[in-house]
Amino acid sequence: MNRSDAAAAIKSAALRIGFDAVGIAEALPLVDPINRYKEWLGNGFHGMMSYLERNNEARADVGKLLEGARSVVVVAKNYYTPYHHEKQNVGKISRYAWGDDYHTVMNALLDTLGSELISVVPGSAIRRYTDTGAIMEKEWAVRSGIAWQGKHSNVLRRDIGSWFFLGVLITTADLEADSPMDDYCGTCTACIDACPTSAITQPMVVDATKCLSYWTIEVKPEHNIPDDISKSMDGWLFGCDVCQDVCPWNRFQTSCNDSHFMPRNNVIALSPEAVVNLQPSEFILHFRNSPLKRPKLEGLKRNARALLATVGWKK
Numbered sequence: 001m002n003r004s005d006a007a008a009a010i011k012s013a014a015l016r017i018g019f020d021a022v023g024i025a026e027a028l029p030l031v032d033p034i035n036r037y038k039e040w041l042g043n044g045f046h047g048m049m050s051y052l053e054r055n056n057e058a059r060a061d062v063g064k065l066l067e068g069a070r071s072v073v074v075v076a077k078n079y080y081t082p083y084h085h086e087k088q089n090v091g092k093i094s095r096y097a098w099g100d101d102y103h104t105v106m107n108a109l110l111d112t113l114g115s116e117l118i119s120v121v122p123g124s125a126i127r128r129y130t131d132t133g134a135i136m137e138k139e140w141a142v143r144s145g146i147a148w149q150g151k152h153s154n155v156l157r158r159d160i161g162s163w164f165f166l167g168v169l170i171t172t173a174d175l176e177a178d179s180p181m182d183d184y185c186g187t188c189t190a191c192i193d194a195c196p197t198s199a200i201t202q203p204m205v206v207d208a209t210k211c212l213s214y215w216t217i218e219v220k221p222e223h224n225i226p227d228d229i230s231k232s233m234d235g236w237l238f239g240c241d242v243c244q245d246v247c248p249w250n251r252f253q254t255s256c257n258d259s260h261f262m263p264r265n266n267v268i269a270l271s272p273e274a275v276v277n278l279q280p281s282e283f284i285l286h287f288r289n290s291p292l293k294r295p296k297l298e299g300l301k302r303n304a305r306a307l308l309a310t311v312g313w314k315k
Contacts, residue, residue: 003175006120006174007024007176007177009116009120010073010113010116010117010120011023013116013117014073014075014116017109017113018109018258019075019076019113020076020077020078020159020256021075021076021157021159021160021164022073023145024071024072024074024177024178025072026070027062027072029061029063030059030060030061030136034060034136045206045208045209046208047208047214047218047219048220048223049214054134055133055134056134058134058135059134059135059136062135062170065133065170066126066127066171068172069170069172070171070172070174071172071173071174071175072140072168072169073168073169074137074140074141074144074146075113075146075167075168076160076164077109077164077165078163078254079095079099079102079163079164079258080095080160080161080163080255080256081098081099081255081263082255083098090269090271091271091272092235092236092237092238092269093237093238093268094213094217094239094241095163095241095244095268096165096239097238097239097290097291097292098261098262098263098264098267098268099259099260099263100289100290101290101293102131102260102291103131104289105165106165106167109167110167114126117169117171120173121173124171124172125171126169127169128169128170129168130167130168131166135168138155140166141166142180143180144178144180145179148180148181148182148183148184149204150185150191150247151189151191151192151203152195152200152244153200153206154244156247157249158184158252159252160254161244161247162244162249162250163244163253184249190247191243193246194242194246195242195243196212196234196242197210197212197229211240212229212232212233212239212240213240215303216233216238216240216299217239218294219295221298221299221302224302225302225303225306230306230309231310233310235307237269237275237304238270238292272307272308273304275304278297278301283300
């Protein structure tokens with residue numbers, strides 16, 4: 001089978017398995033992207049996420065992760081569901097965390113796609129990634145032609161907006177590559193203008209140290225949320241979707257058909273008071289296989305206390 005037919009067969013398999021988009025890029029070094037990434041690190045925009053400083057050789061060249069890598073297959077999985085926070089919602093949860101942990105869902109689908117790839121190109125080696133490891137997923141999404149990078153730094157498609165997860169298969173299979181798609185952001189700056197903490201310093205550059213998602217998800221529980229950040233939390237308990245909520249391309253979103261991403265028990269927000277009083281046994285029971293486990297119970301409690309201190313609840 002030639003490289004064009006092999007690529008077509010793998011794309012067909014990806015869509016049949018349940019992915020919403022798929023593209024292929026040549027496994028070439030990322031010269032300009034890694035230089036921009038190092039500049040971002042140099043500016044301290046990664047904050048306390050020191051792990052992002054490691055393994056830059058692998059970020060620049062996926063051949064360091066898989067010897068003989070020839071192609072990078074990138075897939076997208078829509079996670080949008082037709083529910084919305086009301087203006088009075090407090091303790092809001094980022095949309096991606098309403099359902100099950102996406103790592104579990106995506107990895108199972110990627111394993112199936114990997115098996116299909118090996119059946120199409122026997123003898124191929126594969127490594128899969130879903131927001132794990134030293135992989136510049138968004139850059140590979142752009143290079144594979146399945147998305148463009150928006151000014152909020154998330155990647156976008158015209159059919160499913162920005163509400164999708166990315167998965168990557170690095171492979172030794174020699175597959176015909178796709179071309180990048182056009183950038184359709186135009187002159188729009190809605191995401192930059194709406195960011196509650198002005199974390200988007202310029203198009204496609206986010207200072208994590210100002211980002212609500214960074215403070216409510218990534219920062220360890222022993223660190224309190226600074227006053228200049230907490231005063232702009234606007235009811236967000238876990239993450240922040242403002243830049244995506246205001247994006248015009250997300251007006252055309254259609255709901256996914258995957259029950260894994262539906263809100264658990266129809267919950268898209270949590271009472272801060274209830275979170276402060278949540279017991280460890282309850283946390284384990286209610287948030288098993290949920291993204292809300294990431295900041296741990298103490299991290300969620302810290303976030304809830306910050307909300308209670310700034311939004312004006314009666315104590």
